Amino acid sequence: MADLEDGESIEVQGSGSSRYLLRNVGEVYSCTCPAWRNQSHAIDKRTCKHLKALRGEAAELTRVGAPTPGTSSTSATSASRASGGRAAASASSAQAPPLLLANPWDNAQDLSGWWMSEKLDGVRAYWDGKAFISRLGNRYHAPPWFTSGLPDTPLDGELWGGRKRFQRTISIVRRQDQSDHWKEIAFVVFDAPALDAPFEDRVEHLKQLFATQSAPHARAHDHELCRDLPHLRTELSRVEALGGEGLMLRKPGSRYEPGRSITLLKVKSFxxxxxxxxxxxxxxxxxxxxxxxxxxxxxxxxxxxxxxxxxxxxxxxxxxxxxxxxxxxxxxxxxxxxxxxxxxxxxxxxxxxxxxxxxxxxxxxxxxxxxxxxxxxxxxxxxxxxxxxxxxxxxxxxxxxxxxxxxxxxxxxxxxxxxxxxxxxxxxxxxxxxxxxxxxxxxxxxxxxxxxxxxxxxxxxxxxxxxxxxxxxxxxxxxxxxxxxxxxxxxxxxxxxxxxxxxxxxxxxxxxxxxxxxxxxxxxxxxxxxxxxx
CATH class of the missing domain: 2.40.50.140 (Nucleic acid-binding proteins)
Structure with a gap:
């Protein structure tokens, strides 16, 4: 059967007048048809009739870890493991991690005394102690050398490839082949979700953690106190002039609370x-x-x-x-x-x-x-x-x-x-x-x-x-x-x-x-x- 090389795509005719695009990006196969888009599985566990028609039903079922006709689920899992990593497991339940989410600043609230940091234009990632998990609960397949030295406790941060490199960052972190492209990425950590302490204590914990732990591809994010509104606007202008996305503001003394919170605000010009x-x-x-x-x-x-x-x-x-x-x-x-x-x-x-x-x-x-x-x-x-x-x-x-x-x-x-x-x-x-x-x-x-x-x-x-x-x-x-x-x-x-x-x-x-x-x-x-x- 035909297959797609990494980075290739092909357009196919649907059952009606619609046409759909099939892609392979880092061994993650996708289709733009509604059947593929609407599945609740992790993106590397989804398939559809168009992918099966292109690659063969047996190959597709093996890739996503589903039993093929006449094959037990145990043997299908074994075949998946033997396929060179094509069906590498992601978060099995695709359960979203308990992330603290931001609200936009209303331009009226006084943010003097809040903790200010650059808003990174990367991919939000939750380190659960073993793997990076996306906001939707999907796994990012980072190479072992990238995760080496990270603690076995949760960390909240951003997989960041630098300013003005958002599209490049996405293309790297969603791959499944654990390629050397990850050398372009850093894990910038801005919170420690498991530590029940005020924000200032959590930041100090992160500084000490990365000062003593050998994790060359990870670092703690920098924060500074916002003095007043002119200081906020000056810092925003500086960050955006460098190509940054904006600022994040954290309320002093705040706890890490999953869900959208008024203790975390984002400030941008656009x-x-x-x-x-x-x-x-x-x-x-x-x-x-x-x-x-x-x-x-x-x-x-x-x-x-x-x-x-x-x-x-x-x-x-x-x-x-x-x-x-x-x-x-x-x-x-x-x-x-x-x-x-x-x-x-x-x-x-x-x-x-x-x-x-x-x-x-x-x-x-x-x-x-x-x-x-x-x-x-x-x-x-x-x-x-x-x-x-x-x-x-x-x-x-x-x-x-x-x-x-x-x-x-x-x-x-x-x-x-x-x-x-x-x-x-x-x-x-x-x-x-x-x-x-x-x-x-x-x-x-x-x-x-x-x-x-x-x-x-x-x-x-x-x-x-x-x-x-x-x-x-x-x-x-x-x-x-x-x-x-x-x-x-x-x-x-x-x-x-x-x-x-x-x-x-x-x-x-x-x-x-x-x-x-x-x-x-x-x-x-x-x-x-x-x-x-x-």
Whole structure:
């Protein structure tokens, strides 16, 4: 029978009109069909008729440790052990570990005296004394040399490959072949769940543990006291300027309590959320012949396009229909659509819809400082989009925006050619949707996990359409970006240095057609000055 080499994928025809993608990543075989996605087993224990048809039923049943026809379960287990590790056991019950989970900061609570640390953009991992366990209870197959020296007591931390390497980190830790790629990963420990003591004592315990224990691939995470709000914002800007994700704040004297807690808060300049891939939209211009944008759907049925944040390799082989992806965005529009969404990664460690989708709530923007622009002071307004529509986003994925430099000035020029400073820097990849992509937003019943890929409920109420385009200019002395978004009669320009959040201006035209004409003029001006569309 045919098989897939490590890293290979193949698209197959389903029983109807749908097509599904089969993959092998580090000896973990997956399929995008609903039957594979909806199983409650660990991901390395799942199979489906498409994988059986490709690899052979006997080979698949042996891989997942199930008895083949005419074979006892005992002999099947023996065959599995003899297969060179292909059916290496994961957490048999796939029971989720008792993790302490964070809430987003509400931008109002005084965090003076709280313990502050960098929010690591890696993979959450619970060391149970013998193995690394994911949030869903699946095992990460780290090599013995990686786990050497770790204690036989629980540790809570992050498998981290460095800043801006989230996708690479995921691809390594979900492998089952215990490869040398793990040399790129560190286990950064930020808590000791089994120690019933205040947070300060648990941190001191970790410092002493790794000072005396030989675990070369693990270390305790650094924490410092937050003095006040300016200190918090300064540290956030520093971390994000380095490519970090944000900050975590721990309440002094707090205990480790499984579940979502108000003693652990996350602070970021951009929001994160998860969405379901519904379809692929063809690219144009430099992206002709490959992915232009993903059409994605939120748990509440809201649909929009994500067109930036992809590498050339990801555009050539995009996330399949039915995949769960994380995206980053600046804020919600008045119609409830994420603005300036940017692709982050495929997620294999969460279910759809997210398991805590009921914990949705609005997170208001913080008070903004006065920004100097063009020689005059412009007061940045709190995000007007922090309304009830923001309840549609998963709270685990949503994080507080901390210095949104959004200004509304109907009389000011929307040129924005000058480079602008921003008090909260972030990765320049967190940008906009693809060029000219205009996707109608619909409010529908949430798609269930069992909905075939590429299908959805019909919209009940058409909402506002929006499109966003991004341009960049780089020469020997300057590196700038410029973005424009049209939504109904409004058009918004965002601009600044590459690597910063920049600032934005919004103007309102007499009609949507007029807004698009004005946007086209501004685009012509920018391209005439040497800006290149991305």
């Amino acid at each position: 929001f994160d959320a998860e969405a379901l891939v519904i379809d692929h939209q063809a690219g144009a211009g430099r992206h002709a012949g490959r992915l232009g944008a993903l059409l994605v759907e939120l748990p509440d049925g809201t649909r929009f396009s994500v067109g930036t944040g992809f590498s050339d390799k990801e555009r050539a082989s995009p996330p399949p229909r039915g995949a769960i992806v994380t995206f980053r965005y600046q804020e919600l529009s008045d119609a409830g659509v994420p603005r300036f969404p940017s692709y982050v990664a495929v997620r294999d460690d969460i279910r759809w819809p997210p398991d805590n989708a009921e914990l949705r709530r609005a997170v208001p923007h913080p008070p903004s400082d006065t920004l100097a622009e063009g020689g005059k002071a412009a007061r940045a307004t709190p995000g007007a989009s922090a309304d009830t529509k923001k309840n549609s986003l998963d709270e685990t994925a949503s994080t507080a925006s901390t210095e949104s430099a959004t200004t509304t000035d109907s009389s000011a020029s929307a040129d924005g050619s000058a480079s602008a400073d921003s008090s909260a820097s972030t990765d320049s990849s967190a940008s906009t949707a693809s060029a000219g992509s205009a996707t109608p937003t619909t409010s529908t019943t949430p798609t269930s996990a069992g909905t075939p890929a590429g299908t959805s409920s019909q919209p009940t109420t058409p909402a506002a359409s929006s499109s966003t385009r991004r341009f960049e200019f780089t020469d020997g002395t300057s590196s700038k970006f410029w973005e424009i978004e049209v939504s109904n009669r409004q058009y918004t320009v965002r601009y600044g240095r590459l690597g910063t959040t920049g600032q934005s201006k919004t103007k309102e035209a007499a009609s949507e057609e007029a807004a698009r004409r004005e946007a086209a003029k501004l685009v012509d001006e920018k391209t005439g000055k040497g800006y290149v569309e991305r």
